[in-house]
Amino acid sequence: MITFSVNGKLKEVSEARADDKLLDYLHDDLNLTGSKLCCGIGVCRACTVEVFKPPSNAASAIISCKTSLGQINGTQITTIEGATPKDGLLPIQEAFLKNFSFQCGYCAPGFVMASKVFLDWLATQTSITEEALDEAIHDAIGDHICRCTGYVRYFEALKATAQAQLEAQQ
Numbered sequence: 001m002i003t004f005s006v007n008g009k010l011k012e013v014s015e016a017r018a019d020d021k022l023l024d025y026l027h028d029d030l031n032l033t034g035s036k037l038c039c040g041i042g043v044c045r046a047c048t049v050e051v052f053k054p055p056s057n058a059a060s061a062i063i064s065c066k067t068s069l070g071q072i073n074g075t076q077i078t079t080i081e082g083a084t085p086k087d088g089l090l091p092i093q094e095a096f097l098k099n100f101s102f103q104c105g106y107c108a109p110g111f112v113m114a115s116k117v118f119l120d121w122l123a124t125q126t127s128i129t130e131e132a133l134d135e136a137i138h139d140a141i142g143d144h145i146c147r148c149t150g151y152v153r154y155f156e157a158l159k160a161t162a163q164a165q166l167e168a169q170q
Contacts (some may be wrong), residue, residue, distance in 0.1 A: 002073045007082025018070030023047045034080035034109045042066035044145040048110035050078040061114040080109040092161050099157035103148035114141050115158050
């Protein structure tokens, strides 16, 4: 059996499904359709989810359209549905809205999840230079594709959120 959790709920699938893609499982088996299928080859990153594999202390962003169920054995997966608080929005979601970062919203879940992973990592940093922050943001979301608005607004929203988080940490 392949065992993992999705949004805090334990899941088990047969080894016969080891080659099934995580995105297909999320959509077809769990009806979690917030992570989007766009390119289907892992380039656009609209299908990004968060994965945490104990005993690691850090989560990472993964591309769910290319990741097989066999690769996530023993992990904890968080999708956009599991990341969004029931009573509101994540600070990064609010920042994306405030900065008009997207138009159609198709790529937004991938940007949100990658940004969440980045901000969680940033919370573990004691100090970071402005140049290093810009580079880290680019590493976190620079490969994501948005066909509507470009990337400046996403970058600016994430940078403002990161700077506010750093100030609050001090």
